[in-house]
Amino acid sequence: MYKVHNMIKAYPKTGPGTEKKEPVHSHKQSFYDSSGKSESCVHRNLKSFTFNDLKNATRNFRADSLLGEGGFGCVFKGWIDENTFAPCKPGNGMMVAVKKLKPESFQGHREWLAEVNYLGQLHHENLVRLIGYCSEFDNMLLVYEVMTKGSLENHLFKKGVQLIPWATRMCIAVDVARGLSFLHGLEANVIYRDLKASNILLDSDFNAKLSDFGLARDGPSGDRTHVSTRVIGTMGYAAPEYVASGHLTPKNDVYSFGVVLLELLSGKRATGDENAGGVDETLVEWATPFLSDSRRVLRIMDTRLGGQYSKKGAQTAAALALRCLDVDPKLRPTMNEVLATLELVQAPKDVTNKQRRS
Numbered sequence: 079m080y081k082v083h084n085m086i087k088a089y090p091k092t093g094p095g096t097e098k099k100e101p102v103h104s105h106k107q108s109f110y111d112s113s114g115k116s117e118s119c120v121h122r123n124l125k126s127f128t129f130n131d132l133k134n135a136t137r138n139f140r141a142d143s144l145l146g147e148g149g150f151g152c153v154f155k156g157w158i159d160e161n162t163f164a165p166c167k168p169g170n171g172m173m174v175a176v177k178k179l180k181p182e183s184f185q186g187h188r189e190w191l192a193e194v195n196y197l198g199q200l201h202h203e204n205l206v207r208l209i210g211y212c213s214e215f216d217n218m219l220l221v222y223e224v225m226t227k228g229s230l231e232n233h234l235f236k237k238g239v240q241l242i243p244w245a246t247r248m249c250i251a252v253d254v255a256r257g258l259s260f261l262h263g264l265e266a267n268v269i270y271r272d273l274k275a276s277n278i279l280l281d282s283d284f285n286a287k288l289s290d291f292g293l294a295r296d297g298p299s300g301d302r303t304h305v306s307t308r309v310i311g312t313m314g315y316a317a318p319e320y321v322a323s324g325h326l327t328p329k330n331d332v333y334s335f336g337v338v339l340l341e342l343l344s345g346k347r348a349t350g351d352e353n354a355g356g357v358d359e360t361l362v363e364w365a366t367p368f369l370s371d372s373r374r375v376l377r378i379m380d381t382r383l384g385g386q387y388s389k390k391g392a393q394t395a396a397a398l399a400l401r402c403l404d405v406d407p408k409l410r411p412t413m414n415e416v417l418a419t420l421e422l423v424q425a426p427k428d429v430t431n432k433q434r435r436s
């Protein structure tokens with residue numbers, strides 16, 4: 079098993095030997111990193127940190143500064159000077175998030191490189207900002223801006239956290255759709271491939287950004303319809319045709335977006351939610367019968383919202399989720415269409431911003 083307990087790792091039917099070698103990114107710039115590995119391609123805009131800098135910035139990766147954990151590694155809070163980027167005392171300078179690769183992480187180097195290549199070059203308000211990296215022998219680290227409210231997963235599902243109101247949920251959906259539209263609109267047709275609540279981070283105003291580009295890949299170009307890959311992603315979020323064939327297209331992200339939208343509407347997890355079929359049923363399986371019945375569609379809504387949402391908005395969002403989750407990828411909308419629909423659902427910006435901050 080790879081990444082988290084419910085990660086999928088399998089090979090396409092054609093077998094592992096026929097797998098196309100996955101280019102990490104086509105617009106990369108090469109230079110020699112600190113370990114002297116010439117094959118590493120890292121962006122010049124990024125700060126190259128020494129391991130010692132990051133050890134000092136995080137006070138030796140102290141357990142009490144842990145911000146989160148994924149399959150790649152643990153993420154710690156650290157402090158660096160805004161101008162020199164030198165490590166500094168907590169409370170001084172700028173707070174950063176330092177991700178440290180677990181030595182046992184399967185394929186971790188490739189993920190590290192994908193993150194450096196994509197986030198080193200792509201700048202957008204809905205993508206988390208990568209500040210720098212460290213690659214010293216086996217120590218592979220990444221340094222990001224801190225997203226103070228943490229992951230959407232923590233906010234939506236953990237007990238005891240502040241409830242995310244309806245308007246904010248729709249703002250988050252719009253932010254994520256905007257991030258994915260941006261990626262799909264690039265010349266390289268970038269496919270994010272691992273959209274899930276734990277990879278969506280929230281800043282202090284609940285603005286959402288995509289993080290974790292470890293599995294991102296350039297999409298098909300020319301007259302190719304798909305890229306063939308090993309199937310890798312997260313159960314409950316990955317599109318069925320991708321799991322079955324390994325064929326990667328931007329429509330796989332659209333499916334995963336549909337799952338995240340369902341999570342925002344229902345407040346239930348993609349898999350293993352005891353109120354949505356338990357371990358035997360995914361959120362999609364549980365919700366689909368309601369989504370396709372206009373009289374019962376609002377039964378999927380998060381009861382914690384206490385009915386405090388626009389019925390029309392919820393119906394539109396639910397209908398959109400159903401289209402994103404179509405088993406036929408060709409019938410799914412593009413991320414641009416998704417974004418346009420959600421912007422209509424979203425409350426006027428001034429109201430939304432007030433609610434976001436309340």
Ligand SMILES: Nc1ncnc2c1ncn2[C@@H]1O[C@H](COP(=O)(O)OP(=O)(O)O)[C@@H](O)[C@H]1O
Pocket residue numbers: 145146147148149150151152153175177206222223224225226228229276277279289290292
């Ligand atoms: N920039 C950040 N600010 C705050 N928390 C973060 C940040 N980056 C990651 N995290 C936390 O760490 C968790 C794992 O990070 P992620 O980048 O998804 O790692 P992995 O590649 O191991 O899956 C996230 O779900 C989140 O809770």
Ligand SMILES: [Mg+2]
Pocket residue numbers: 148149276277290
């Ligand atoms: Mg992750």
